[in-house]
Amino acid sequence: MVADDSLALVLRDFARTMLTDFPIQKILDHLVERIVAILPVSAAGVTLIEPGQRPRYVAASDENALRFEQLQSSLGEGPCLTAAESGEPVLVPDLRGEHPYARFGPAAIAAGMAAVFTFPLRHDNGWLGALDLYRDEVGPISDSAQLAAQTLADVAAAYIINAQAREESAMLAGWLHDQSLHDLLTGLPNRALLRQRLQHASERARLSRSAAAVVFLDLDHFTRVNEAFGHDVGDQALVAVAQRLSALTHPGDTLARVSGDEFVFLVEDLADATEVDDLLDRIDAAFAQEYELSGVRLSLSASAGVAYSRPGADITDDLVIAAGSAMDQAKNGGRTAGTGIDFGAARQTHDLNRLERDLTAAFAAGDLHLRYQPRVRARGGEFTGVEALLYWTHPTLGHIPAPIAVAAAERGGTSDRLNTWVLERSCRDWLRWSAGRQPGSVDLSVNVSARQLMSPGFPNAVSQRLTQAGMSAPGLILEVTETILIEDGTRALRTLQELKALGIRIALDNFGSGLGAFNCLRRYPLDFVKIDRSLVSNMASDPSSASMVAAITDLSHTLNMTVVAAGVETTEQRKNVVNAGCDLAQGYLFAQPMSAAALSAALN
Known part of the structure; x- marks a missing residue:
């Protein structure tokens, strides 16, 4: 028999955890611990199993129970797996008698187990795994014990579904927050995150009396790429550029995409201007290599402007604006405040004017x-x-x-x-x-x-x-x-x-x-x-x-x-x-x- 008040206490504990952020592993550990205390069993174990997957979570009341749970998983057979697949309880009151577990049975007996009773963790759309009750003596467990075990398994399943929903909701919220600070196409920080990094850099500069630099980069004639090859190729090009530029940054630096074809480097803790010169050299080398995208070969060019902060001074959007102005001067041929990188306009692999004419003939020619x-x-x-x-x-x-x-x-x-x-x-x-x-x-x-x-x-x-x-x-x-x-x-x-x-x-x-x-x-x-x-x-x-x-x-x-x-x-x-x-x-x-x-x- 199972005392009603003992079961009620366990169910009350579970009800409380439904309102908390109790981790799934802890609730499984709590489940097996309480079951051994109120049911006539030697040990208990629980395993969550996804269809076609290895066990995700395993909990056990002691080392023997843990070994039995892992044994079923490693052998690929056992009452836990049967219950998880069928959704029905599996009762084996005597492992020396008849049962379908040719490998698990002898191994369990050798380890000191005599009987096992398994109950599925059920929910509306199926089942999540199973609860195993182990005994070191042969014999059945009472109907009331079976009812209590299945009730606890069902309540645990409901909690797990609730906990998984909380985890997924938190994960989604985290993703959405992350996406709000990153460019949707390239995954780089966007202008909003760049502003946060500028504020952080300003605080560091005041404390360390250090300087910073902003490099404003604009791709030359990039609209020609979209016009010639379509926006899909243009987007691929922007992603490829972002990947190359990302490889040039040092720890602590920030690379952001602030608009369609504009990128901004924020270089903190600047020792001297040669650090920026080295960065510009690396950018030069990155654009010297062609891009091959969906069968299209492109040679892209860019113009860059640089602005420096004074040591210990605030680092704000004004520094980005100054670098942007320097970039404009560089693009227009001036080099007073900016550094230009010029590799020629984007090159088209094919003569689209010819292809426009040939495409019409291609329909008829097959x-x-x-x-x-x-x-x-x-x-x-x-x-x-x-x-x-x-x-x-x-x-x-x-x-x-x-x-x-x-x-x-x-x-x-x-x-x-x-x-x-x-x-x-x-x-x-x-x-x-x-x-x-x-x-x-x-x-x-x-x-x-x-x-x-x-x-x-x-x-x-x-x-x-x-x-x-x-x-x-x-x-x-x-x-x-x-x-x-x-x-x-x-x-x-x-x-x-x-x-x-x-x-x-x-x-x-x-x-x-x-x-x-x-x-x-x-x-x-x-x-x-x-x-x-x-x-x-x-x-x-x-x-x-x-x-x-x-x-x-x-x-x-x-x-x-x-x-x-x-x-x-x-x-x-x-x-x-x-x-x-x-x-x-x-x-x-x-x-x-x-x-x-x-x-x-x-x-x-």
Whole structure:
């Protein structure tokens, strides 16, 4: 028997912890400690298990119980795992009798255990793990003891869900605060955080009587990059510049992006001006190397202005303004107060004027075609859908990267025709290979440019194309980048809501390429989050990338979104994204982009 007052005291303790920030591990430790005190058992243990994952938390009343919990995990069998998988209690009153645990049973008996009784930690959406009660004597436990154990397991599960929600809420709040102080594209400090750093530098300067310097950097003719190659390539260039410049900073320095193509270095505790001269030399060397982005090679240039504070003087926005003025003088040819860095204007790899003309002929000549890269379940490898990729084979220039083709179409006024062609062709191909397959088992993803998404009537145009092709709206996934959402968030939100109302699903592409804004996940009606290949490729060597992927995955799952890992090329990368909890994967490890005919043959 279990005394009602003993159980009531334990339940009251749990009720109190529901109102506190008690860590999950502590509540599990508290649970097993109290259970041994009120139930007729020798020891108790509890394990939280995520589907397909190793145990996350383990608690035990003593070393033997801990060893039994770990033994089940290492052997891959035992009543704890059975209860966690089935959601039902598992009662083994005699481990020497009949039970399905061929390896765990003998090992447990050898360690002095005679019986085990396991109860799942249940909640509305399933179960979190299991509570194990161990006895060193053979025999059952009473019905009242079983009821008390299951009650405590259920209450503990409710607390854990509550604690997890608090943790996720705190994590989200932290992310949002962090994002408010960082540039959404590059992840660098923004102007607000720069002001905080200036204030901090001012306090340090007053205490140490030290000086500081601000270097104001502006990319030359950067609008030409956006005009020639489109905003996607322009954004990639800004991220690449930010990465190179970040590598030049010393501990204690700050690099901020303060506007579109303007960056600011804050150098504190300045010993003498040669430190800034060395920094400018490093900037010079960084811009001497070309940038290769989506098949586009760019040579960028910049102008810089420098302003110095007096030792011990306040360091304010005025110093940034002075450096900006010096930069303007440097850009206009003066060098009195600024230092200029000039490597020539951004160079275009292809003659876009020629490509504008050639693109019109490419439609008739059949030089445009689509290839499809399969997307699979990260763990099991089952085929789930494809992404349509645009290819242009120029008769004399060879392969033209998709961003160049899109830029040529937008400049030449054929973007609507190109977008319509991609959507119509991909929908027709989708019908070919989805015929005979279970409805909803094959998705088609199509990339959408900023201009396309923002064009008037875009949702209706997509709906018409689907109707003409005979394709259902839920089979289509439109992939957008976070930069599209950032540029005109209100308009983008309205368009995405209209698309969702039609039944079309939305994926956020390249998430993490610029340490993207987590509030995009919360604000927009998204179904999928596609983690950028750069994060995936760095997971093995960079713990921060692995942590970022896990954080993105956890938050996305909390918001009921499916997570896709892009650019998976090795078995190690696949293992990493599976361990991080990613749902789907895409990359050369599974399949290269292929023609519609080749894909149809492969599926059949």
